[in-house]
Amino acid sequence: MKYVVYTFQFTPLVEVRQLDLFEQTLQVRDEIMAHKLEYFEEALASAKYRHYGRTYENSVQLHHDSIMIMRLANRKSFVREKNFQMIKDEDEPSCGVIIDYRPDHQVIAIEEASRAFNNTDTVRNILERSLNDILCKHRLSVSLNRQNLASEFWDYVKQYRGRINEVRFTYHYPNLGRASEKMKELLGDTSKVVNSTESEIVFKGKSLELDEKNEDLQDYTNDSENSGIPISLKIQGLKKTIKTGKRPKSFELEELDFQGDPMAYSKLLDTLNHGL
Numbered sequence: 001m002k003y004v005v006y007t008f009q010f011t012p013l014v015e016v017r018q019l020d021l022f023e024q025t026l027q028v029r030d031e032i033m034a035h036k037l038e039y040f041e042e043a044l045a046s047a048k049y050r051h052y053g054r055t056y057e058n059s060v061q062l063h064h065d066s067i068m069i070m071r072l073a074n075r076k077s078f079v080r081e082k083n084f085q086m087i088k089d090e091d092e093p094s095c096g097v098i099i100d101y102r103p104d105h106q107v108i109a110i111e112e113a114s115r116a117f118n119n120t121d122t123v124r125n126i127l128e129r130s131l132n133d134i135l136c137k138h139r140l141s142v143s144l145n146r147q148n149l150a151s152e153f154w155d156y157v158k159q160y161r162g163r164i165n166e167v168r169f170t171y172h173y174p175n176l177g178r179a180s181e182k183m184k185e186l187l188g189d190t191s192k193v194v195n196s197t198e199s200e201i202v203f204k205g206k207s208l209e210l211d212e213k214n215e216d217l218q219d220y221t222n223d224s225e226n227s228g229i230p231i232s233l234k235i236q237g238l239k240k241t242i243k244t245g246k247r248p249k250s251f252e253l254e255e256l257d258f259q260g261d262p263m264a265y266s267k268l269l270d271t272l273n274h275g276l
Contacts, residue, residue: 003109004120005147005249007228009172010036013139015111021036032140037066040101040142043134044068050133051126057092062258062265067272068099069258072123074116095123100272107272108144109251121146145228147249150221156242158208164208166234169201169220172227207236225249 012032014025043062049056049072062069073094077088095113100106108127110120112129117123124144132141157164210217224231230245253271256264 001096001253001255002112002250003096004112004255005251006108006110006120006124006144007147007226008101008106008144009227010040011141011143011172013136013141015136027121028139032138035138036140037101037103037134039138039140040131041066043131044101047130047134047211049126049130050055052131056126058097059094064265066100066102067098067268068101069256069268070097070099071095072097072116095120097123097127098268098272105272107147109253113248136240146245147225148230149247149249150225151225152244152247153233154212156233156244160233160235162207163236164210164233165204165206165236166232167203167208167210168232169224170229171199171201171223171234172229186259191272195220 010033012029014028014032049058057073057075058070059073060068060070071094075094076091076093078089078091080089081087093113093116095116096111100108108124110123112120124146124225128142128144135141212218221231224244230243233242235242251271253268256268258264
């Protein structure tokens with residue numbers, strides 16, 4: 001079974017309305033973010049999955065050590081014919097969802113199951129909407145972004161070598177959990193002090209020389225892959241800005257029997273720890 005990988009990031013729903021309340025607001029934000037995974041776990045335990053007026057049933061197969069495995073069903077009505085009679089019936093195809101909310105992971109993997117849902121983004125939207133319905137009472141929101149392979153960026157570099165005149169890497173604060181340690185140190189404190197929610201690393205020139213062996217560029221592209229935030233490129237001769245994001249990160253996982261196979265959880269952990 002193929003699973004598409006998403007990262008999830010939190011944003012405190014607190015705004016600075018007066019300059020003299022800035023420090024107090026920062027304290028409130030820090031307090032909310034300090035408990036974000038507790039609130040997220042609470043939301044997972046009580047969520048009713050709804051979207052655009054429809055309800056989607058779910059079945060939790062495993063919830064252990066900040067990892068939840070569940071299936072999300074999509075009830076569909078159809079008409080079949082039997083003995084020359086038209087009979088209304090229902091089908092409830094489902095897809096697997098793996099939610100890993102360990103502090104150093106924060107990923108959600110969604111099974112590609114076209115019989116249940118048209119695409120994994122549909123499931124993403126259901127999860128995001130339903131979890132935010134609960135998280136908002138803690139003045140917190142979560143966003144799910146599809147992870148994309150860094151190789152897509154380097155393929156663009158090879159394709160347009162000599163014509164690239166701008167590259168833009170975007171970081172969202174306070175969602176720096178998936179960023180490299182270097183970028184956390186560079187952007188974290190400054191973004192907090194100036195009340196910034198978005199920072200960018202931008203390179204401009206008539207013809208940028210982008211070397212895949214450059215460690216800083218490796219950090220930027222890996223950060224983009226892990227955060228799900230596209231990289232923007234401007235190409236000489238093209239009016240439209242190119243953005244990465246068309247090559248989703250995914251992995252294959254065999255169907256696991258958590259009741260009958262004592263090694264099922266170990267197999268899952270191995271995939272989550274080494275395959276993502």
